[in-house]
Amino acid sequence: LQHSQQLKRLAWxxxxxxxxxxxxxxxxxxxxxxQQEAWVVERMGKFHRILEPGLNFLIPLLDRIRxxxxxxxxxxxxxxxxxxxxxxxxxxxxxxxxxxxMDPYKASYGVEDPEYAVTQxxxxxxxxxxxxxxxxxxxxxxxxxxxxIVDAINQASDCWGIRxxxxxxKDIHVxxxxxxxxxxQVEAERRKRATVLESEGTRESAINVAEGQKQAQIxxxxxxxxxxxxxxxxxxxxxxxxxxxxxxxxxxxxAAALAQQHGSAAASLSVAEQYVNAFSKLAKDSNTLLLPAxxxxxxxxxxxxxxxxxTLTKPQAMKTQEEMPTAHEDPQPTPTEALKAEQASSS
Numbered sequence: 001l002q003h004s005q006q007l008k009r010l011a012w013x014x015x016x017x018x019x020x021x022x023x024x025x026x027x028x029x030x031x032x033x034x035q036q037e038a039w040v041v042e043r044m045g046k047f048h049r050i051l052e053p054g055l056n057f058l059i060p061l062l063d064r065i066r067x068x069x070x071x072x073x074x075x076x077x078x079x080x081x082x083x084x085x086x087x088x089x090x091x092x093x094x095x096x097x098x099x100x101x102m103d104p105y106k107a108s109y110g111v112e113d114p115e116y117a118v119t120q121x122x123x124x125x126x127x128x129x130x131x132x133x134x135x136x137x138x139x140x141x142x143x144x145x146x147x148x149i150v151d152a153i154n155q156a157s158d159c160w161g162i163r164x165x166x167x168x169x170k171d172i173h174v175x176x177x178x179x180x181x182x183x184x185q186v187e188a189e190r191r192k193r194a195t196v197l198e199s200e201g202t203r204e205s206a207i208n209v210a211e212g213q214k215q216a217q218i219x220x221x222x223x224x225x226x227x228x229x230x231x232x233x234x235x236x237x238x239x240x241x242x243x244x245x246x247x248x249x250x251x252x253x254x255a256a257a258l259a260q261q262h263g264s265a266a267a268s269l270s271v272a273e274q275y276v277n278a279f280s281k282l283a284k285d286s287n288t289l290l291l292p293a294x295x296x297x298x299x300x301x302x303x304x305x306x307x308x309x310x311t312l313t314k315p316q317a318m319k320t321q322e323e324m325p326t327a328h329e330d331p332q333p334t335p336t337e338a339l340k341a342e343q344a345s346s347s
Contacts, residue, residue, distance in 0.1 A: 031057075033052060039067075067107075074098070074115065076119055079094060080173075091172055093130070097119065099118055099162055100163055105161065114162050121152075125148075150167050
């Protein structure tokens with residue numbers, strides 16, 4: 001490695017190679033210039049003209065072909081070089097340079113060796129551009145780095161008649177320790193991403209489970225609601241209708257029974273019994289009672305209950321008597337007399 005670096009330093013310090021005139025075509029008066037080439041002709045040591053591709057005529061001994069410039073795109077391999085980044089990391093970088101001669105006159109008389117000059121300019125520009133970037137940005141911004149190098153080369157090589165079309169970085173060699181730290185950083189970043197993805201998966205799973213439970217509860221409540229509605233609209237409604245019909249029939253039967261002979265006396269007796277039973281249950285449901293003054297007088301209580309019933313049924317009885325035709329019927333006993341007769345029979 002040290003030997004190769006020493007050879008590179010010697011190559012950089014070596015002078016630019018001079019073009020040999022032995023490879024130039026000779027002037028025989030009639031010349032044929034190939035396509036995509038430009039021959040620079042001097043007459044008596046002074047620039048005369050540039051020969052175009054095809055048939056050309058020159059004066060022997062007076063005209064001389066001094067330079068031959070190729071107008072094709074030239075590919076130059078930029079040798080590996082060391083550069084220091086903004087965060088003091090030494091890198092070994094090599095690249096490829098693509099050139100084209102745009103002006104044969106400037107390329108011939110503007111610089112001694114244009115290709116060598118552009119190569120050295122590319123190396124120095126690469127070092128200066130890498131010094132502006134950190135190590136992480138060098139890997140992320142290779143395209144912008146190439147564009148900056150091309151712009152810098154074109155600004156300097158305009159007077160040389162050469163245009164740099166593009167510059168591409170081939171390899172970037174990092175020191176072993178920096179490479180190990182980068183590997184550790186990559187592994188840590190991957191572990192971090194795996195942990196984040198796992199936590200996101202757990203969160204999504206919990207959210208999905210909660211959403212499922214929520215939807216299940218909503219569906220269960222809606223099903224229960226529909227079931228209750230169906231019950232209310234179906235079985236319970238029918239049951240209520242049946243109860244109402246049974247109650248209506250019972251009321252009709254009761255009304256028919258009351259309309260018969262001695263029906264009012266039987267109703268008075270039933271009301272008196274219910275009154276006595278209700279009075280006997282007062283102390284079972286609550287310990288706070290409001291008792292009348294004559295609690296011991298059962299006869300008075302029964303008479304009071306019958307009086308309430310008589311007051312309620314009197315308008316209906318008067319209406320019934322008005323509607324019914326007059327007839328000779330057996331006189332009915334009063335409720336008091338019926339009660340006294342019932343008590344006498346029981347005694």
